[in-house]
Amino acid sequence: MPLTRLLVDAAAARLGWRRTYTDTTQVDTLLSEQAETAYRQAPDHAALATAKHDDALAVQPGVLDVRGRVLADVVYLEGVLTGARNRGLPPALIQCLEDVVDHGHEMAVLLAGTVRTTAVVTAGSAG
Numbered sequence: 489m490p491l492t493r494l495l496v497d498a499a500a501a502r503l504g505w506r507r508t509y510t511d512t513t514q515v516d517t518l519l520s521e522q523a524e525t526a527y528r529q530a531p532d533h534a535a536l537a538t539a540k541h542d543d544a545l546a547v548q549p550g551v552l553d554v555r556g557r558v559l560a561d562v563v564y565l566e567g568v569l570t571g572a573r574n575r576g577l578p579p580a581l582i583q584c585l586e587d588v589v590d591h592g593h594e595m596a597v598l599l600a601g602t603v604r605t606t607a608v609v610t611a612g613s614a615g
Contacts (some may be wrong), residue, residue, distance in 0.1 A: 544613075548606040555599035562592035 497507060509515045541547050569585040 544606045544609045548603055551599055551602050551606070555596055555603065558592060558596050558599060562589060562596060565589050565592060 500507060509518065541550075565585065566589055569582065569589055572582050572585055
């Protein structure tokens, strides 16, 4: 990502502005950059996770943190969806937002199940 763009985006973010894109090529580029950044920032993720998570209970705090962030994002997206419906935005966009919100809730449920499992298997091994 060019330095100029980084600086412009940083300045805009400090003012509460967001960049928008009307060209799908630009959107695809941004999505690719997001994925590349995520993977680049966690090069040793598997090694760190393996070192830190030596039993079921050690997994629990991280999964709880992720669930909290997912729920916060889903609640935000529910607001975006409500706004889109109230403003009469295109049905295709509303359908995409509904799908994202539904999947976010599903992910939160799966993460909650994972947290419960850490407690169950730990209690089972202690007894």
